[in-house]
Amino acid sequence: MSTHLTRRKFLKTAALVLIPLVAVTRQASANSNSIVRAELKYQNTPMGNMNCSTCLEFIPGKSDKDSGRCKVIAGDDEISPNGYCTKWNSM
Numbered sequence: 001m002s003t004h005l006t007r008r009k010f011l012k013t014a015a016l017v018l019i020p021l022v023a024v025t026r027q028a029s030a031n032s033n034s035i036v037r038a039e040l041k042y043q044n045t046p047m048g049n050m051n052c053s054t055c056l057e058f059i060p061g062k063s064d065k066d067s068g069r070c071k072v073i074a075g076d077d078e079i080s081p082n083g084y085c086t087k088w089n090s091m
């Protein structure tokens with residue numbers, strides 16, 4: 001077996017291992033910041049007509065229904081557009 005074939009086999013094996021690993025890692029990258037959520041009394045439901053989708057701190061997800069992020073709750077990418085917290089900001 002030549003060195004070239006061995007390298008090719010190694011790269012194929014590495015790809016078979018790394019591609020699923022990257023997929024799993026990306027899935028695991030969804031995070032919520034439970035400490036700040038608790039401090040701000042975050043909830044996944046609106047408070048009257050106040051919700052994250054109408055808050056200036058909200059960074060929308062891919063669609064109107066997808067979870068997004070919040071400028072106030074660092075490291076959290078599971079903020080519901082229908083959520084609410086005590087830092088709701090309309091101005």
Ligand code: SF4
Nearest residue numbers: 052055057058070085
């Ligand atoms: S500050 Fe509160 S209400 Fe506004 S987007 Fe962030 S979590 Fe939602």
